[in-house]
């Protein structure tokens with residue numbers, strides 16, 4: 001290491017400036033996350049060690065991560081991890097990065113079922129497994145089926161199920177969530193169906209940020225021209241699979257409440273209620289079979 005090796009503080013500042021120039025959101029936070037990953041330090045450790053000089057190898061590692069972030073790659077893919085409902089989930093570009101608004105589904109489930117309920121549930125379009133795994137963690141007697149058509153996403157979900165010790169209570173199945181009967185789910189067998197299906201219309205997809213469009217799997221975001229195709233496809237099967245009175249918790253787009261209500265009522269659901277997210281936008285349909 002040379003006498004003039006840059007310190008943690010200097011590299012954090014340079015990285016934040018570089019990321020700000022490239023229009024990355026929260027550049028200072030991103031710089032801390034990238035440097036923390038390169039040095040295997042927490043953000044607190046970075047602060048405590050701000051005068052520590054970096055070795056050549058550390059500097060090279062940090063530069064590479066900051067460059068990736070500067071090209072718009074989401075921090076979660078670079079770190080390989082994202083927090084959801086207080087749990088750390090592995091993520092890869094094969095799966096959607098879990099979003100905070102999806103946590104409302106778990107909150108609703110917790111508000112409606114006791115913790116010791118021996119729930120039979122399904123998670124349709126499981127992606128990283130964030131919903132299925134979190135439900136299995138929060139309801140220790142529950143057993144669930146997690147469905148996705150993407151083998152890459154299912155591999156991530158399997159990893160996360162093992163990571164949180166719920167693999168034995170989750171069945172991870174590759175297939176079409178519109179065909180639950182074909183996947184062996186008996187009619188009237190489930191207490192709960194949770195789903196965050198793709199719901200972005202093709203027109204909206206053209207406007208999503210490059211960070212999303214260039215890096216997250218398109219098939220996890222948009223199901224077709226209207227954005228309602230996947231919800232319409234899964235609703236009848238979800239209704240048939242639920243016990244009478246069973247609960248559907250379904251994430252949807254903020255402009256889709258009326259259309260989703262219509263789809264769910266047509267599939268036989270009753271008491272359709274729309275729950276808003278923290279930003280006050282319609283986000284989760286809650287319906288009884």
Ligand SMILES: C[S@@+](CC[C@H](N)C(=O)[O-])C[C@H]1O[C@@H](n2cnc3c(N)ncnc32)[C@H](O)[C@@H]1O
Nearest residue numbers: 098125126127148149150176177196197198220
């Ligand atoms: C919006 S992502 C949700 C992922 C995860 N549940 C979450 O909340 O972060 C939708 C997921 O549904 C899957 N998917 C889309 N259409 C499907 C279908 N017809 N059958 C099964 N999975 C599907 C995608 O591969 C993707 O993983």
